[in-house]
Amino acid sequence: MGFPIHRPRRLRKNENIRRLVRETVLTVDDLIYPLFIEDGKDIKVEISSMPGIYRYSLDQIDEELKEVVDLNIPAVLLFGIPSHKDEVGSDTWSDEGIIQKAIKYIKDKYPDLYVITDVCFCEYTEHGHCGVLCCGDVDNDVTLENTKKQVISHAKAGADMVAPSGMMDGVVKAIREALDGEGFTNIPIMSYSAKYASSYYGPFREAAESTPAFGDRRSYQMDPANRREALREVELDIEEGADIVMVKPALSYLDIISDIRQNFNVPVAAYNVSGEYSMVKAAGKMGWIDEKKVIFETLTSMKRAGADIIITYHAKEVAKEIG
Ligand code: PBG
Ligand code: ZN
Numbered sequence: 001m002g003f004p005i006h007r008p009r010r011l012r013k014n015e016n017i018r019r020l021v022r023e024t025v026l027t028v029d030d031l032i033y034p035l036f037i038e039d040g041k042d043i044k045v046e047i048s049s050m051p052g053i054y055r056y057s058l059d060q061i062d063e064e065l066k067e068v069v070d071l072n073i074p075a076v077l078l079f080g081i082p083s084h085k086d087e088v089g090s091d092t093w094s095d096e097g098i099i100q101k102a103i104k105y106i107k108d109k110y111p112d113l114y115v116i117t118d119v120c121f122c123e124y125t126e127h128g129h130c131g132v133l134c135c136g137d138v139d140n141d142v143t144l145e146n147t148k149k150q151v152i153s154h155a156k157a158g159a160d161m162v163a164p165s166g167m168m169d170g171v172v173k174a175i176r177e178a179l180d181g182e183g184f185t186n187i188p189i190m191s192y193s194a195k196y197a198s199s200y201y202g203p204f205r206e207a208a209e210s211t212p213a214f215g216d217r218r219s220y221q222m223d224p225a226n227r228r229e230a231l232r233e234v235e236l237d238i239e240e241g242a243d244i245v246m247v248k249p250a251l252s253y254l255d256i257i258s259d260i261r262q263n264f265n266v267p268v269a270a271y272n273v274s275g276e277y278s279m280v281k282a283a284g285k286m287g288w289i290d291e292k293k294v295i296f297e298t299l300t301s302m303k304r305a306g307a308d309i310i311i312t313y314h315a316k317e318v319a320k321e322i323g
Contacts, residue, residue, distance in 0.1 A: 024304045026296065028322055032075045032116065032269070033068055033315035036207050037061065039083035039098040049203035049278050051285070053313050055081060058105050065110055071319035075114035077163065077311055078102055079208050082124050088132050089124030093149035095156070103157040116190065117154045119147060119164040119175070122210040129212050130166035130220060137219050140168050147171055148178035155184040163246070165192040167220040172240035188243035190269060194230035194256055197221035200249045200275030207274065230256045231263055238266055244309065249273040251298060254305040261306025270307035272299065277313040292321065 011021050036047075036055040043057035056064060068076060080098035082091035091097040099117055106115055121143070122130045131143030143166065151162050162179075164171045172191050179187050197218045205211040222229060234245045245264070247257045248271035260268050280298065284291030295314050302310050312318070 024300055026300050026303055026310075026318065026322070028072050028319045029074060030303065030308070030310050031073050031315040031318065032077050032309060032311040033073050034077045034079060034311060034313060035061075035064070036079050036081060037098060037102045038081040039101075047203065047207040049206055050274060050313060051281050052317075053207065053277070055207060058102060061105075062109075065106065065113065067316060069110055069113055071316060073315050073319050075116055075160075076106070077116045077118060078106075079118050080123060081209055085124055085126045087126060088146060089121035091124045092119075092121055093146065093153045095153055097153065100153055100157040103154065103159050107158040114160045115158070116161040116163050117159045119150055119154070119162050120166045121146070121150075122166075122212070123208045127213045128210055129215075130217065131168060136215070138166075138168075140170070143168050144170060144174040148174055151175050152178055152182050152184075155179055155182065155187055159187065161188045161190055163190040163192065165195060165248075167192065167195050167217075167222070169236075170240065172237045172242045176241035189241060190244040190246060191237040191242040192248055192271070193234045193237040193242065193245040194253070194260070195221050195246070195248045196224045196253065198224060198249050198252075198273070198275070200252070200273045202275055203278045204274035224252070227255060227259065231259055234260050234264060238264060242266065244269055246271055246311075247307075249276060250302050250307070250310070251276050254301060257302065257305040257307050267308040268306055269309035269311060270302040270305075272302065272310055272312040272314065274313065280314075292317075296321070 011017055038055045038057050040057045041059055044060045045055045047053050078099055082098045084091055103115055120130050122128050127133055129138050131138040154162055172189055175189055237245055244267045246269040247253050250270035250272045257270055280294055283289045299310055
């Protein structure tokens with residue numbers, strides 16, 4: 001029953017038939033654009049390892065936000081760079097913190113733009129770890145208490161969704177209880193459920209000034225060698241109340257995205273991280289690859305693997321191209 005009856009090439013003959021049988025289409029509806037917002041004035045600094053991506057102070061950010069809105073990108077994911085760091089990252093729950101100011105500014109001026117906040121501590125602590133230190137490691141349960149304060153202040157400032165990225169056990173439950181206790185029952189949680197201890201975060205850490213001062217994150221982020229454990233992390237997060245689960249990084253973890261898609265029915269987000277972005281930009285700059293085509297192929301592969309949502313620094317370029 002094979003050849004010559006069956007000729008798969010018949011359905012590849014021209015672009016019209018290819019369009020008809022195409023299984024995966026990337027759209028602007030899939031995209032979340034990350035933004036780095038720094039406390040201060042007159043700041044618009046390009047991140048050297050991420051061409052096209054900047055850190056902005058709020059007084060410089062309008063052009064960027066207008067572009068995002070005009071391009072019809074549904075959501076932004078906010079990262080803050082505070083003017084003050086300390087042992088515990090107290091800026092994260094201050095009503096005058098950089099993220100709280102940013103949420104208010106954006107929701108006030110661009111009420112239709114959906115604002116998601118990254119919930120973590122590493123950009124706000126002197127030691128650069130994702131929580132409160134105790135005996136040379138991050139103390140899980142003390143960090144949960146501070147996380148509750150952080151999400152409540154984000155919600156009060158007007159955040160539409162919160163996204164915990166610190167990989168603390170029980171963080172989704174703690175956040176759900178804290179939000180519900182303050183009446184924010186309708187704010188969803190997008191959990192960084194399967195977040196790996198990856199070297200692909202390097203450029204982000206330059207951008208957000210969040211490199212750990214000592215050690216690494218392997219006592220809380222997942223071992224890149226583990227696959228089944230991702231399903232366990234996701235299962236726990238869904239039980240605790242996660243509305244959306246995330247895999248991060250994306251490109252080296254397409255098997256994880258696929259596993260989660262096949263085993264659970266919540267929306268799956270993939271984080272196309274800074275190092276993935278930098279590699280494409282660098283090779284593009286050298287003229288070694290067709291950058292635009294590689295971007296589309298890469299992001300399409302994430303959707304094909306099962307992602308519903310892609311968080312990507314390429315969001316604006318992709319939206320421009322799709323139109
Ligand atoms: C902080 C955080 C990181 C990223 C998102 N949130 C870095 C890290 O865990 O060190 C990485 C994003 C990227 O590389 O684009 N918890
Ligand atoms: Zn962190």
